[in-house]
Amino acid sequence: MSSGDEVPRLLRGLTSDGRPLSLTEHLALHGPVPAARARRDPDRNLVAEIERSGLRGRGGAAFPVALKLAAVGARRGRRVVVVNGCEGEPVSSKDRVLLNQSPHLVLDGATVAARAVGAAQIVVATKLDSAAVVEHAVAERVRARLDEPTPRVVVVPDRYVAGQESALVNFLNSGRSAPTLVPPRPFERGVGGQPTLIQNAETVANLALIAGNGAEWFRRLGPAADPGTVLVTLTGAVERAGLYEVARGTSISVLLQRAGGPSAPVQAFLVGGYAGSWLTAAAGREACLDEASMAARGAVVAVGAVTVLPDTACGVAETARILRYLAEESAGQCGPCVHGLASIAGSADELARGIAERDVVTRLERWAGQIAGRGACHHPDGAVRMLASALRCFSDDVAAHRSGRPCPAAPPAGSRHRRGVLR
Amino acid sequence: MTWRLRVDPIACDGRGLCAELLPECISLDDWGYPIIESPEVSGRLMTHARRAVAMCPTLALLLEDTP
Numbered sequence: 453m454s455s456g457d458e459v460p461r462l463l464r465g466l467t468s469d470g471r472p473l474s475l476t477e478h479l480a481l482h483g484p485v486p487a488a489r490a491r492r493d494p495d496r497n498l499v500a501e502i503e504r505s506g507l508r509g510r511g512g513a514a515f516p517v518a519l520k521l522a523a524v525g526a527r528r529g530r531r532v533v534v535v536n537g538c539e540g541e542p543v544s545s546k547d548r549v550l551l552n553q554s555p556h557l558v559l560d561g562a563t564v565a566a567r568a569v570g571a572a573q574i575v576v577a578t579k580l581d582s583a584a585v586v587e588h589a590v591a592e593r594v595r596a597r598l599d600e601p602t603p604r605v606v607v608v609p610d611r612y613v614a615g616q617e618s619a620l621v622n623f624l625n626s627g628r629s630a631p632t633l634v635p636p637r638p639f640e641r642g643v644g645g646q647p648t649l650i651q652n653a654e655t656v657a658n659l660a661l662i663a664g665n666g667a668e669w670f671r672r673l674g675p676a677a678d679p680g681t682v683l684v685t686l687t688g689a690v691e692r693a694g695l696y697e698v699a700r701g702t703s704i705s706v707l708l709q710r711a712g713g714p715s716a717p718v719q720a721f722l723v724g725g726y727a728g729s730w731l732t733a734a735a736g737r738e739a740c741l742d743e744a745s746m747a748a749r750g751a752v753v754a755v756g757a758v759t760v761l762p763d764t765a766c767g768v769a770e771t772a773r774i775l776r777y778l779a780e781e782s783a784g785q786c787g788p789c790v791h792g793l794a795s796i797a798g799s800a801d802e803l804a805r806g807i808a809e810r811d812v813v814t815r816l817e818r819w820a821g822q823i824a825g826r827g828a829c830h831h832p833d834g835a836v837r838m839l840a841s842a843l844r845c846f847s848d849d850v851a852a853h854r855s856g857r858p859c860p861a862a863p864p865a866g867s868r869h870r871r872g873v874l875r
Numbered sequence: 876m877t878w879r880l881r882v883d884p885i886a887c888d889g890r891g892l893c894a895e896l897l898p899e900c901i902s903l904d905d906w907g908y909p910i911i912e913s914p915e916v917s918g919r920l921m922t923h924a925r926r927a928v929a930m931c932p933t934l935a936l937l938l939e940d941t942p
């Protein structure tokens with residue numbers, strides 16, 4: 453039990469060499485999870501405690517966790533808990549670090565979720581590079597007779613859309629990693645046709661801390677409406693890039709200070725990953741890492757990634773490169789996503805190279821409006837949101853590019869469009 | 876009872892037949908895929924909507940009752 457007023461919470465005790473904490477080390481840091489065994493029936497007291505904590509999902513949509521627990525628990529069947537450790541976002545590494553360095557915290561949280569909903573099965577979905585560590589941690593727990601049910605570790609394809617929840621369920625059921633039409637949603641019919649709870653790995657790690665320390669403790673950090681901490685993957689033009697844990701509601705300028713400040717004059721921030729939003733340097737510094745503060749600026753915390761764009765880079769070119777990536781990562785199933793994202797990426801690329809037609813912005817805006825909400829999943833919506841924020845944030849550059857004057861940082865047919873400064 | 880039109884974007888092949896049969900409710904985007912402009916269907920339009928649903932070659936056009 454820690455006093456709780458300080459960070460790190462989730463990253464507490466991690467070693468600098470990146471090796472995983474053993475079960476013994478983990479127990480010394482966090483203590484045992486109370487009542488780790490799932491029962492057949494949901495644990496309503498536990499759900500109530502989680503509701504009091506105010507925890508929201510950390511996988512992108514910031515949905516209240518207690519509502520999902522209640523929805524799954526209310527369904528009949530052999531309920532399933534899936535820990536989503538897919539982490540498709542290229543500029544996010546929080547879930548990988550949690551799984552690779554503090555696997556027992558995530559597994560503790562998985563048992564808490566299982567107990568809350570009365571699950572008969574736990575699945576931990578990870579990328580290949582976390583699987584061995586998590587398997588080893590599960591084996592340690594089996595030897596110590598810790599969990600019931602014993603988590604099953606499944607390696608998912610390293611693709612952007614693989615972690616979308618219906619794609620994950622589809623993959624676990626059929627081996628095909630592609631989203632499906634909803635409804636039925638996973639809580640209605642998920643893994644093996646059973647009611648399924650899917651939570652992000654960071655969300656699940658927070659469940660372990662709440663079960664161990666209480667809702668009251670959890671709420672000591674962060675705003676009342678969006679409490680707790682946020683794991684921030686900080687990349688780009690910053691002195692000490694890496695993973696940080698700060699109280700939700702911390703401003704980006706305070707975060708930057710902790711990281712030794714920017715390594716070059718800042719032009720803009722990309723907040724929330726490739727499906728997030730661009731903020732100008734001034735707006736970004738003031739913005740705080742909680743959903744209300746971001747929403748007021750047309751942005752989202754989402755997966756908590758913050759990327760610092762230096763003033764030597766071209767925001768229009770970076771945007772075009774990210775759109776191309778997102779278009780190529782479309783699961784290729786829905787017309788508006790496949791053709792829409794390809795069209796948008798193509799025009800954005802022409803804009804970046806200063807060879808677009810003069811009405812390019814009108815066209816991009818028209819397409820963005822047509823695409824939003826028309827895929828089977830929200831993949832195209834994220835791309836369109838990022839595009840809209842770029843047109844706002846880089847409006848002067850966009851105007852210059854449009855009149856055939858790309859900025860010096862965007863050489864006409866340069867390699868920069870392929871290899872970004874951000875990654 | 877009102878009925879709601881919905882497209883299954885995974886099944887839809889974008890040939891646009893539904894927009895021809897039900898222009899009152901459906902338009903096409905720049906790539907030929909249907910946009911449901913007014914999803915709620917009732918009264919006179921029901922017959923046309925039912926026919927569009929039945930004619931969709933990939934069973935992608937759905938008419939669902941709203942509770």
Ligand SMILES: Cc1cc2nc3c(=O)[nH]c(=O)nc-3n(C[C@H](O)[C@H](O)[C@H](O)COP(=O)(O)O)c2cc1C
Nearest residue numbers: 509510511536538539540615616617651652655831
């Ligand atoms: C295109 C796309 C990709 C996604 N990828 C991930 C992912 O890699 N990891 C993740 O936890 N959630 C991902 N999500 C969100 C999940 O669908 C789901 O909302 C989340 O896992 C729920 O967990 P949470 O409520 O704890 O955030 C993705 C969503 C979309 C639309």
Ligand code: SF4
Nearest residue numbers: 783785786789827829
């Ligand atoms: S919207 Fe795009 S990513 Fe999502 S299912 Fe359809 S094609 Fe795949």
Ligand code: SF4
Nearest residue numbers: 887888890891893931
């Ligand atoms: S008729 Fe069916 S397949 Fe053709 S565009 Fe309409 S919904 Fe899509």
